Amino acid sequence: MRAQTVCFTGHRKIPLEQYAPLHQRLEGVVIDLIDRGYCFFGAGGAMGFDTMAAQVVLTLRQWHPQLRLFLALPCLHQAKYWPEADQAVYEHIQAQADQVVYLGQNYTRGCMYRRNRYLVDCSSVCVCYLTEATGGTAYTVKYARQQGLQIISLV
Numbered sequence: 382m383r384a385q386t387v388c389f390t391g392h393r394k395i396p397l398e399q400y401a402p403l404h405q406r407l408e409g410v411v412i413d414l415i416d417r418g419y420c421f422f423g424a425g426g427a428m429g430f431d432t433m434a435a436q437v438v439l440t441l442r443q444w445h446p447q448l449r450l451f452l453a454l455p456c457l458h459q460a461k462y463w464p465e466a467d468q469a470v471y472e473h474i475q476a477q478a479d480q481v482v483y484l485g486q487n488y489t490r491g492c493m494y495r496r497n498r499y500l501v502d503c504s505s506v507c508v509c510y511l512t513e514a515t516g517g518t519a520y521t522v523k524y525a526r527q528q529g530l531q532i533i534s535l536v
Contacts, residue, residue: 386421387414388500390521391430391510391535403430403510406535408437410508420447423500425493426454426474428467430510430518435474451480453499455492497521506531 395403411422411434424435435450442448452475460471475481484499485492497517501507507525511518511534525532 382421383503384505385419386423386504387411387419387506387508388423388504388525388530389431389434389508390425390497390500390518390525391434392512392516392518393427393429393431395429395433395510400433403535404433404437407434407508407510408441410533410535411437411441414506414508415441415445415448419506420445421449421451423451423453423503425496425500426452426459426471428463428471432467432470432474434508435478439474439477449479450474450477451482451503452478453482453484453496453503455496456485456488457483458488493517494520498524501525501528501530504530506533508533508535510535512536 422438424431438448438450460468484495501521501524507530509518509522509532511522513519522532
């Protein structure tokens, strides 16, 4: 299954002027991966790029019913303090996902990194939106490289 699995990692904040072009590039990459036989897609459930990636997979699943979306969530109540509109999107994605894995009960200092490593460890390809040299996305892409994943950058 790992050979057919893709994970996503990217920043929570996407500049408004980059949103539509990034979405279009992401959709094209996912379609290419589907054509190459990938059918399992994992996202971390965060706002921003994770949400965009999950929505792209769910949309494409209408035409490619073999697609499976799994969410690897850092804790049970990740979205507890998010704005109400973002919580509604999060809950909709969770309801549509084929599998939801909670990696912990409560938020802890390292829970996001644990989630990111889990996604990488389940995958053979990492699709990333990386614009900064430090932070969680940079850590995840570095870890994915160390684990031998193919990295597809959307920047």
